[in-house]
Amino acid sequence: MGDKDIDMNKEKFTFVSEEEKLREDTRPSLTYWADAWRRLKKNRLAMVGLAGVILVMLFGVVGPYFFEASYSDQRNDLRNLPPRLELYEIGDDVFAYVTRDYNFLIVEEETGEMFNVERVNQEEVMSGRIDVDEVLSPSQIREQRDAVEKTNVNFYQLDDEIIELDYANKLAAGDIEPEDFYKITYKGNTVEKPSVTVRNKAYPFGTDGLGRDLLIRVMYGARISLLVAFIATLVNFIIGVTYGAIAGYEGGQTDTIMMRIVDIINSVPLTLYIILLMVMVKSSGGLGTIILALGTVYWVGMARLVRGQVLALKEQEYILAARALGVSTRKIVFKHLVPNAMGPIIVSMTMMIPSAIFTESFLSFIGLGVSAPMASWGTLANNALSGILTYPYQLFFPAFAIAITMLSFNFLGDGLRDALDPRLRKG
Amino acid sequence: MGKYILKRLVVSVITIFLIATITFFMMRAIPGGPFTRERPVPPEILRQLEAKYNLDAPLSEQYVDYMIGLFTFNMGPSFSKIGVEVNELILGGIPASATVGSFAVILIIGIGIPFGIISALKQNKPIDYAVMFLATLGVTVPSFVVATFIIFFFAGRLGWLPTFGIKQPLGYVGPTIALAGYSLSFVTRLTRSSMLEVLRQDYIRTARANGIPEWVVIAKHAVKNALIPVVTYIGPMVAGILTGSFVIEKIFLIPGIGAYFVESITNRDYTTIMAITAFYAAFYILMVLIVDVAYAFIDPRIRFERGSR
Numbered sequence: 001m002g003d004k005d006i007d008m009n010k011e012k013f014t015f016v017s018e019e020e021k022l023r024e025d026t027r028p029s030l031t032y033w034a035d036a037w038r039r040l041k042k043n044r045l046a047m048v049g050l051a052g053v054i055l056v057m058l059f060g061v062v063g064p065y066f067f068e069a070s071y072s073d074q075r076n077d078l079r080n081l082p083p084r085l086e087l088y089e090i091g092d093d094v095f096a097y098v099t100r101d102y103n104f105l106i107v108e109e110e111t112g113e114m115f116n117v118e119r120v121n122q123e124e125v126m127s128g129r130i131d132v133d134e135v136l137s138p139s140q141i142r143e144q145r146d147a148v149e150k151t152n153v154n155f156y157q158l159d160d161e162i163i164e165l166d167y168a169n170k171l172a173a174g175d176i177e178p179e180d181f182y183k184i185t186y187k188g189n190t191v192e193k194p195s196v197t198v199r200n201k202a203y204p205f206g207t208d209g210l211g212r213d214l215l216i217r218v219m220y221g222a223r224i225s226l227l228v229a230f231i232a233t234l235v236n237f238i239i240g241v242t243y244g245a246i247a248g249y250e251g252g253q254t255d256t257i258m259m260r261i262v263d264i265i266n267s268v269p270l271t272l273y274i275i276l277l278m279v280m281v282k283s284s285g286g287l288g289t290i291i292l293a294l295g296t297v298y299w300v301g302m303a304r305l306v307r308g309q310v311l312a313l314k315e316q317e318y319i320l321a322a323r324a325l326g327v328s329t330r331k332i333v334f335k336h337l338v339p340n341a342m343g344p345i346i347v348s349m350t351m352m353i354p355s356a357i358f359t360e361s362f363l364s365f366i367g368l369g370v371s372a373p374m375a376s377w378g379t380l381a382n383n384a385l386s387g388i389l390t391y392p393y394q395l396f397f398p399a400f401a402i403a404i405t406m407l408s409f410n411f412l413g414d415g416l417r418d419a420l421d422p423r424l425r426k427g
Numbered sequence: 428m429g430k431y432i433l434k435r436l437v438v439s440v441i442t443i444f445l446i447a448t449i450t451f452f453m454m455r456a457i458p459g460g461p462f463t464r465e466r467p468v469p470p471e472i473l474r475q476l477e478a479k480y481n482l483d484a485p486l487s488e489q490y491v492d493y494m495i496g497l498f499t500f501n502m503g504p505s506f507s508k509i510g511v512e513v514n515e516l517i518l519g520g521i522p523a524s525a526t527v528g529s530f531a532v533i534l535i536i537g538i539g540i541p542f543g544i545i546s547a548l549k550q551n552k553p554i555d556y557a558v559m560f561l562a563t564l565g566v567t568v569p570s571f572v573v574a575t576f577i578i579f580f581f582a583g584r585l586g587w588l589p590t591f592g593i594k595q596p597l598g599y600v601g602p603t604i605a606l607a608g609y610s611l612s613f614v615t616r617l618t619r620s621s622m623l624e625v626l627r628q629d630y631i632r633t634a635r636a637n638g639i640p641e642w643v644v645i646a647k648h649a650v651k652n653a654l655i656p657v658v659t660y661i662g663p664m665v666a667g668i669l670t671g672s673f674v675i676e677k678i679f680l681i682p683g684i685g686a687y688f689v690e691s692i693t694n695r696d697y698t699t700i701m702a703i704t705a706f707y708a709a710f711y712i713l714m715v716l717i718v719d720v721a722y723a724f725i726d727p728r729i730r731f732e733r734g735s736r
Contacts, residue, residue: 389583399572406567
């Protein structure tokens with residue numbers, strides 16, 4: 001094998017150009033964050049989560065600017081409109097919608113705009129129909145009127161025409177069976193069935209019991225829920241990191257006492273405290289209170305996490321070096337220790353945001369949240385509860401928004417955990 | 428061992444004492460009192476009432492009274508429910524809360540753990556995906572949404588369940604599912620990931636290499652170790668399920684303690700607030716304690732002397 005003569009023809013080889021030589025060994029050195037981002041990008045679920053988070057934030061922050069109406073604008077005549085409308089075509093291109101509380105609306109086909117049609121008194125309509133040429137005694141008038149008077153009928157006036165709305169079927173069906181419809185008489189024609197089902201163009205998510213646009217309310221709800229979640233998480237972050245870092249770095253007796261306090265706080269059923277705290281500071285206004293309550297209560301987990309990280313990190317040589325160089329304690333903690341523990345901290349913050357949203361909606365749900373007319377998702381869900389059987393869409397949209405947000409943050413958090421700390425990778 | 432439990436018990440009592448103290452002062456800081464009405468009560472009557480309930484004594488004296496009351500389990504009468512002792516109130520609420528709560532716990536343990544194990548054993552198979560999909564959904568949907576959905580769909584549309592109350596046995600189904608939902612999903616996920624981790628360990632491979640039947644490997648070697656983190660979670664969870672059930676009790680109109688708690692705060696019913704808070708806290712701490720002790724039993728690696736969790 002050794003003395004095999006290899007034909008080495010020099011002409012077969014050329015020198016590598018300078019550029020090519022360089023390319024060979026310049027795989028860019030990645031910082032911790034760039035590396036984490038690269039790994040996060042590979043995780044499809046995490047990217048879906050990230051996209052979801054960005055979408056929800058855009059929805060809440062930018063969304064309301066596209067609409068003129070505000071979250072508190074009420075239209076009393078347009079209460080409880082569902083997102084899908086069953087329209088009755090009562091005349092040529094005249095579409096009508098009847099709400100559950102017998103509001104008679106004319107719907108513009110193109111724009112989806114709705115107009116309330118004035119209801120007129122049955123007696124007035126009747127008096128027009130009763131033949132009063134001959135002089136009748138009051139009792140005779142009453143008799144004649146009773147003969148034509150109809151029960152379960154409402155009358156509405158549209159451009160001098162009387163519309164008759166017969167809701168007897170609807171009433172008999174107990175408002176649950178969808179097959180039973182109104183009978184509408186307009187200009188002598190009677191329509192017995194809705195002809196089309198269309199999207200509610202004016203109110204894509206429908207309206208609530210006070211005629212407020214649910215889409216806009218869900219958008220503002222997103223603002224409030226996200227705001228509460230972010231600020232509460234930030235407060236938790238500041239308290240937790242400071243507390244945990246001090247306990248971990250100081251060690252010894254300080255650590256023992258500080259951690260004993262954390263243990264005690266940890267064994268308190270926090271829900272009780274949030275409720276008490278909310279009631280206690282309620283007078284100072286909704287939003288601030290809820291942020292305060294959430295922010296001051298949930299930092300315990302963060303403090304433990306940071307303490308653990310700091311305990312491990314402070315034994316490393318670079319801390320010794322920093323100490324030998326005379327760096328102040330504060331600088332060591334906040335410049336050297338905390339930034340190096342940032343990975344797990346960020347993961348835990350991402351997980352804290354959904355739980356803050358959860359708690360906030362829970363509090364709003366039991367009536368301790370932001371005050372009306374402001375509304376978070378929890379408040380919206382709570383308001384929808386009373387009419388759940390008749391207007392289920394009022395619950396669906398805020399609940400869906402909560403679920404999407406939770407899901408997005410959970411996916412993102414899982415992905416971040418894998419990306420920032422591969423050792424913790426699960427499954 | 429005994430020393431450890433004793434130490435923990437002492438710490439627990441101190442904790443309950445601290446909790447009660449904080450509650451007392453927080454409660455008194457809430458504006459308004461138990462006899463504040465829309466129409467002001469005449470001053471003479473107010474004075475009489477306050478004298479009757481000892482509210483005119485100095486705060487420090489009242490504090491001592493409340494503490495004595497708490498630790499002797501005698502808080503006296505409720506302020507807002509005339510003629511009802513706080514003890515009766517709590518004892519009256521326990522059966523409903525506890526029944527729903529224990530059904531939920533049974534559901535969580537009976538379904539969550541087996542499905543977590545199955546999911547881990549069939550990793551990346553359709554059943555795993557299905558279970559994980561449901562579990563992820565369960566963690567993301569708040570309990571009140573689950574509850575309202577059950578009322579809307581199963582009670583309203585299909586009429587299978589009663590819409591509220593627990594008079595009929597079927598009435599328990601809704602609250603139990605709504606109460607268990609989140610923890611059930613969490614336990615399933617936890618069991619799965621813990622099981623996956625254990626299955627990768629060397630001793631499992633050794634056991635298999637020794638020719639031990641697969642189900643023995645799973646049941647005897649893997650599951651036992653995989654359940655340790657699950658047990659740690661379940662303890663506080665049991666307490667949490669009972670303390671966190673205000674919403675479910677409100678939606679399903681269950682006459683449990685949770686309903687009284689929120690009500691007592693809005694009514695400034697001082698004795699009831701104190702008693703319920705202390706009761707919940709004591710229960711919670713007890714559960715954590717039981718788990719810690721059980722934990723030490725299951726896992727010999729944990730030394731009692733190391734103390735806190």
